[in-house]
Amino acid sequence: xxxxxxxxxxxxxxxxxxxxEIREDIRTGTADAAERAGVPELTQDEQDYMFEIxxxxxxxxxxxxxxxxxxxxxxxxxxxxxxxxxxxxxxxxSRMQAVLLYERACGACxxxxxxxxxxxxxxxxxxxxxxxxxxxxxxxxxxxFFYGAQPNLGLYFQPDGPCVNAAELMPxxxxxxxxxxxxxxxxxxxxxxxxxxxxxxxVGLEGFNLDTTASAGDADFLAVLRAVEQLKQxxxxxxxxVGTSGEFILGMHGQVTYKGKRLAGMFPQAQARIVEEAGADxxxxxxxxxxxxxxxxxxxxxxxxxxATGQAxxxxxxxxxxxxxxxxxxMEAPPIDSVTRVSKTxxxxxxxxxx
Amino acid sequence: MxxxxxxxxxxxxxxxxxxxxxxxxxxxxxxxxEVMRQIREDLGLGTVVSVAGxxxxxxxxxxxxxxxxxxxxxxxLFKSQFD
Numbered sequence: 001x002x003x004x005x006x007x008x009x010x011x012x013x014x015x016x017x018x019x020x021e022i023r024e025d026i027r028t029g030t031a032d033a034a035e036r037a038g039v040p041e042l043t044q045d046e047q048d049y050m051f052e053i054x055x056x057x058x059x060x061x062x063x064x065x066x067x068x069x070x071x072x073x074x075x076x077x078x079x080x081x082x083x084x085x086x087x088x089x090x091x092x093x094s095r096m097q098a099v100l101l102y103e104r105a106c107g108a109c110x111x112x113x114x115x116x117x118x119x120x121x122x123x124x125x126x127x128x129x130x131x132x133x134x135x136x137x138x139x140x141x142x143x144x145f146f147y148g149a150q151p152n153l154g155l156y157f158q159p160d161g162p163c164v165n166a167a168e169l170m171p172x173x174x175x176x177x178x179x180x181x182x183x184x185x186x187x188x189x190x191x192x193x194x195x196x197x198x199x200x201x202x203v204g205l206e207g208f209n210l211d212t213t214a215s216a217g218d219a220d221f222l223a224v225l226r227a228v229e230q231l232k233q234x235x236x237x238x239x240x241x242v243g244t245s246g247e248f249i250l251g252m253h254g255q256v257t258y259k260g261k262r263l264a265g266m267f268p269q270a271q272a273r274i275v276e277e278a279g280a281d282x283x284x285x286x287x288x289x290x291x292x293x294x295x296x297x298x299x300x301x302x303x304x305x306x307x308a309t310g311q312a313x314x315x316x317x318x319x320x321x322x323x324x325x326x327x328x329x330x331m332e333a334p335p336i337d338s339v340t341r342v343s344k345t346x347x348x349x350x351x352x353x354x355x
Numbered sequence: 356m357x358x359x360x361x362x363x364x365x366x367x368x369x370x371x372x373x374x375x376x377x378x379x380x381x382x383x384x385x386x387x388x389e390v391m392r393q394i395r396e397d398l399g400l401g402t403v404v405s406v407a408g409x410x411x412x413x414x415x416x417x418x419x420x421x422x423x424x425x426x427x428x429x430x431x432l433f434k435s436q437f438d
Contacts, residue, residue, distance in 0.1 A: 068386050069367050070357040107403060109357045138429040140412040142401035142419075144357050145429070204429035207361050237426045239361035281364050316360040316367065353360065353367040 005055040008338050010298050010324075011291040012331035019055070022296055026050050029293075029300030037247075037267035039308035042300060046349050050303070053345050054296045061340045063347050070109040070354040072241060072282065072318055074148050074211040075118055077102045077111060086116075087323070087332065096137045103143045109354075112146040112209060113137065119152035120192050121161070127199045135203040146241070147200050148209035151193065151224050153216035156185035163188070166252065182219035182253045189220070193227035198234070207239035211284070214271075215245040217252025218263040221271075225258045225278040232279030242275045243284025243320055244268070247305055268305045269312035276313045282354070285309050286320040291330050295338050299327030299345055306350035316353035319346040356385070362425045377422055398422060 004016045017025075026047050034041040042050070053061060063069075075086070077098040082088030093101070095113050102108045113133065115123045123130055130147070138145050157165040163185040169178035197208050210228070214221035221244075228240055249271065251264030258274060266274070272283040287302040302319070306326070310317045324330030327342040346352045359370035375382045378398075384390040395402045400422070401415035410418060413433045420427040 065386075066383055070360060070370075072357070104403060104405070138413070139433070142412055142415045144361060201428070204432035206427060206429050237362075237428060241361075281361055310366075315364045316370075353370075354357075 006337075007054055008295045008329055008335060009291065010289045010293050010295065010329055012329035012335060012338070014335075015294070017294070019051075022054055022294075023047070023051055025294045025297040026054075026300040029297040030304045033247075033287075033301040033304035037269060037305060037308060039267075039269060039304065042304055042307070042349065046303075047300070050296070050300060050345055050349060053341055053348075054299075056341075059337045061344050063344050067348055069347050069352060070318075072110045072146065072209065072284075072354060073108070073112050074209060074243070074322070075112055075114045076108070077113060078116070078118075082116070084332070086118075095133055096140065099137050099141055099145065103141055108143055110144040110146060110207075111141060112148045114148040118148070118150055118211070119155055120149045120189065120196055121152065121155045123149060123196045124192055127196060131199055131203045134200055134205065138204055138206060144206055144239075146207045146209045147205060148211050149196070150212040150215065151189055151210060151220055152212070153182075153185055153189050153220035153223060156188050157181070161185065161188070179253050179255065182217075183256070186219040186223040186226075186256075189223035190226045190230070193224065194230050197227075197231055197238070201235050201238055205238060207241065207281075209241040209243065210280075211241075211243045212245040212286075213242055214249050214263075217250040218256050219253045221249055221263050221266075222256045222258055225263075225274060228275070228278040228280050239282075240280045241282040241284060241318070242278075242280040243318070244271055244286045247285075247287040247302075268309040272309045272313040272315070272317060276315045280315065282316045282318055283309070283313060284318050284320050285326065285352075287326045289324045289327060289330050291324075295327055295329060295341070299342055302326040302342075303345055303350040306346055306352060310351045310353065318354035319350060319352040321346070321355050358419065358423055358425055358427070362427075374423065377424075 003019050030042040079088045080098040081093045099111045164181045166178040166181045213224045249266040268285045275283045289298045319326050328334050356370040359365040371382045399410040399418045417430045420430050
């Protein structure tokens with residue numbers, strides 16, 4: 001038993017594994033990412049250091065002194081007052097109180113608010129309400145204060161939106177019709193992102209976080225890239241974060257391009273380069289956690305993608321470490337042992353500029 | 356550091372070096388509470404523990420923007436409302 005260690009699976013289950021099994025998971029995890037994205041595997045020294053981090057006897061681990069990084073978030077303040085569907089504690093607080101508590105009691109590097117649905121489309125009808133809240137909070141908060149939203153192209157398809165549902169057209173073999181519908185939806189989405197951000201910019205918006213980009217595939221990603229380009233032309237001093245929803249851009253359309261590059265199939269290093277080209281200031285890497293593989297397998301994979309991404313672009317790269325992303329187990333309350341091991345590894349080996 | 360990443364696209368090491376130089380301290384002290392507590396109060400950058408009468412919120416952000424030589428859009432709006 002002396003050569004076994006407690007670790008977790010991607011669904012959070014606490015398991016005991018032998019050292020050789022942990023080392024093998026790290027090796028196969030990095031090999032999987034390297035092969036998929038065409039990037040280098042983690043070196044043997046990096047794999048050995050990751051083994052040390054995973055098997056550290058302390059429940060909580062930390063980065064070495066001097067390796068601290070900043071953190072951005074996608075609606076963490078909502079976790080104070082929202083309910084289970086947003087991972088929230090249900091505390092009866094206003095948005096302003098939540099932001100100030102997050103900033104002053106939790107010591108947050110940056111703060112953020114967003115619509116309860118956290119999507120662009122529903123913000124439009126209540127943009128003046130959102131602008132008022134944003135303005136009021138920005139006057140009393142000290143840390144960088146973002147407004148955030150997911151592009152969520154899916155809301156533009158029937159029955160929720162105006163466009164014929166591409167997911168219903170494709171099984172019928174109507175591929176061209178599905179593509180046209182996605183292009184139409186992407187046009188609506190680009191317009192809505194620009195509209196919402198410009199309205200918030202009128203009240204002193206300090207930064208916008210486009211989170212979970214490309215969750216509906218390549219057309220979703222295209223809409224975001226076009227919006228960022230337009231916003232940076234019109235508002236060059238507005239900081240923009242673009243975070244993605246997975247390590248691979250799904251080709252739901254398959255043919256859309258941005259600046260001559262096909263978006264479908266892009267891995268994080270290519271995603272970061274094109275996001276930088278569009279004009280964004282920070283890129284957020286997302287790598288999906290496989291629930292039936294170990295934390296170390298998922299983490300080795302995420303770290304491999306992340307390290308290559310930071311080397312491929314000139315803008316800061318933040319690793320997305322919410323539940324089920326970049327090696328964090330996919331569960332309601334991610335365990336602190338996994339969260340801190342993932343954070344330390346992504347920063348010290350993956351060279352993340354932030355989380 | 357977050358302000359420098361947002362406004363100047365600085366990677367973390369560059370951001371730390373820039374802010375440390377502006378504050379006149381070593382990078383290692385950026386996370387040293389014993390050093391940063393007094394610097395924050397002296398420069399009016401906002402303190403974690405609330406000091407009555409010292410700048411917080413937009414007034415602290417105005418000082419942060421001036422110290423770092425960056426544009427913070429909420430501060431620009433705030434300043435324009437005094438004209």
